[in-house]
Amino acid sequence: MRQLSELDASFLYLESANAPMHIGSIYVFDASERETPLAFSTFIAYLRSRLHVVPVFRQLLKEIPLRMGRPYWIDDPDFSIERHLAYVSLGENSRESHLMTLASRILEDPLKRDRPLWHITFVDGFRLGDDKEGKAGFALIVKLHHAAIDAFSGAEIMGKLMEYTPEPQPIRTPRPWQPRPKPSEERVVIQAGVNMLRTPWRATSLAVGAAEATVRGLIQKQLRKIPLPFPLFSAPHSPFNRQITANRQIISAKVDLSRLKAIKASLVDVTLNDVVLGLCAETLRRYLDDQGASTSESLIAMTPISVRSSTLNKATGSQMSAMLLDLATDERNPAQRIRRIHWNAVASEPYREAIAADRLTELLPSTMLALSARLYSELQIAQRYQPVFNLPITNVPGPQVPLYLQGARLVQQYNAAPLFDSLGLVIVAVSYQGSLTLNFTICPDVVAHGESLRSHVCDSLDAIEIAANKLAPEEMYTPLEESRSQTLADDAMNLLEGALQKLTARFRR
Template sequence: MRQLSELDASFLYLESETTPMHIGGIYVFDASEQTTPLAFSTFVAYLRSRLHVVPVFRQRLKEIPLRLGRPYWIDDPDFSIERHLAYVNLGEHGRRASLMTLASKILEEPLKRDRPLWHITFVDGFRLDDDESDRQGFALIVKLHHAAIDAFSGEDIIGKLLEYTPEPRPITPPRPWYPRPEPSEERVILQAGANILRTPLQFTSLAFNAAEATTRGLIQKQLRKLPMPFPLFSAPHSPFNRQITANRQIVSTSVDLSRLKAIKATLGDVTLNDVVLGLCAEALRRYSTEHGADTSRSLVAMTPISVRSNSLRRATGNQMSAMLLDLSTSESDPAQRIRKIHRNAVASEPYREAIAADRLTELLPSTMLALSARLYSELQIAQRYQPAFNLPITNVPGPQVPLYLQGARLIQQYNTAPLFDSMGLVIVAVSYQGRLTINFTLCPDVVAEGGSLEGYVTESLDAIEDAAQNPGFDGDLENDAESPHQTLTDDVLTALEGVLKKTLHRFRT
């Protein structure tokens, strides 16, 4: 048995009907040079032969009775690959728009918990519409639960499943697999008891979870009275921070990495990641302006940072650090904004001391985190006060060499991330073969006219290039009085410090 970490388990407890917590991917392949189109049965045989490279594909959750502790990953003795695959034929007139609509509907559905937490839909019978040649293609729509992977390890898994040469690899019979016996209930309970003795905070979490049903109403009643002065909720109101529904929309656009690298070279002391964040920030500013939102205060992004060791053999689970980053969207000059983002992020002390997310969940166990998240949603803190941050932005470096699946070349990939209550938009940027694809996963009931974001990215890149070439561009950033950014650690500790001071003051008086 391998127990989930607090961070991994939190993604299970945060899941609801409107917030499925899986990471998604749409992988488009060019099959025009194949004499025989890749059949679904061939794909099944290929995937079956590769299951050994991703052990979590044959592992399911083992819940602990009475939630005495976090679940475990165990081998699924009833594993059947057919339960994780589906086939869809879009027909001869299927195009990219049809594929994205289908993917949005598929990604709205949560993964079933009685089996390993992944699913792949093989999409056949549509045409690639990037030119007039009417080329044939197929696609894979992939769902992997966030409890098993993060965005960085997800890319690693796909890289292991695909091939690096255009010559199809012979499909070999699957390696023999002998699932380890499912542990008995008695062993699971004994293991949970041992874990509770080692980590007293989990016992506290258990007690809190048991009392949740009777105390939840009282907690809500008291929290509604709080003025909420904590700096943790200091991000401005935005069009993206409203209550979400189960509906999803995927909006994506690609740009040449060479253009971003040229901007980096022109601006000097900035990173490529700063340029990517600056491009996203400019697109968000244009969207906000178009929809009449106040842009006088800068949006705040939560930016995950991978802390996965290069020597780590197990490419599953979540190995992330996180920080809150001021995107400087109140700055009107898009090139100057990139310099400010660089100062806010890379050149700052909080960036170098960004706290690992699993350390935060050690302080706040996953069951308590789930309750806090539900209260955050049900009390509408993001609407009644201010959100903790406006949106997550993740930049994932992908392979710069072409990948293949039985001779068909991967020409495009789109990636999605889970939405959360009061967080109606998330951005995932992924590079592949000299291009960067910026993916917006959004709730269309919150982010109106989300399709316009694709055009805003194109306009933003042109505007940044023009501004970067401006000979007068060079501002004094040291004296900028813009509000300082905060890491997650800074905000949490500041809030706790305020509570502690009030408590000590009451004892003294």
């Protein structure tokens, strides 16, 4: 049995009817080079032959009685691939807009817990382009639970399931697989008890951590009374931070990666990720202007960072860190804004250290984390007080070479991320074969006129290019400096935190 981490378990406990915790992807394939259309039965045989590369596809959750501990992944003794597949033919409605509407409806439904946490819908009869004679193709709508994968490992998994050659490879006989025996209830309870005995200090650690968090909150509250900017702890109110419903909508915009790289080269000492975040920031600013919302305060984004390759080295699961990032949306010049985003992400002290996601969940058990999130939603805290951050933005680098599935070329990928209570907008940026697609997952009952985001992306990129060309050389090389007031706030927080850490260290000995 392999136990879930606190972070992975928290995605299970955070799930509700209005907030399913799965990652969604829509893959569009051009099958015009195939002699015959790809049959659904052929796809099933192909997927069955490659299940061995993704062990979690045949594992389900085993809950601990009375939630005495985190669930375990165990082999599904009744695994049947047919339970995870569905077939849809769009018929006359075989256009991209209808595909995205279908995907939005499918992604609204939570995955069933009595089986491995994934599902694929095969969409047949799809036509690429807007005319009736568009190229023949098909699409896959994929759901993978966030407890099993994150956005980064999800991209790797789909890469393993596809091919790198346009010639269809022979579909091999599936490798023999025998599920390991399902553990008895007695064994699960005993294992949970052993885990509790192995960490007798955990209750004390949690109590001390809670006390530390309480005192830290009091410190922050006092610092906020001082007229100093403190963006790390006080994101502004925005139209995105309201209670969500179960409705979902996916809106995407595609841009050439070469244009973003040209902006990076012209601005000097910024990264491509800074440019992507700057494009998101300009898009959001234009949207807020259109909606008559205030842009006087800068939006704060939560940006996940993968740590799988550097530290955790596991095959699946949510293995990431995150940082809170000031998007500088109060800066009117979109080129200068990118430089400020770079400064906020790299040089400015409040953002220098990423928040380790697994460390955060160590302080509170996943069940308590879920309860806190539910209370946060039901008491409408985000609407009564300032939120910690306004939206998550994830940038996932994808392959720059074409991928294939039995001779059909992957031409477009769209992505959807889970929406949390009081977070009605998430952005996932994915690059593939020379292009970058910005994917906006929205709750249309919270984010009105979301379709305008697509045009705002194109206008924003044009505006950034113009502003970058107009930037004088001295403006590009002049270092940005922290304000004296921000430095004072940082020094005060560091001094008080140092004293607090020394105090709590005594209790941990």
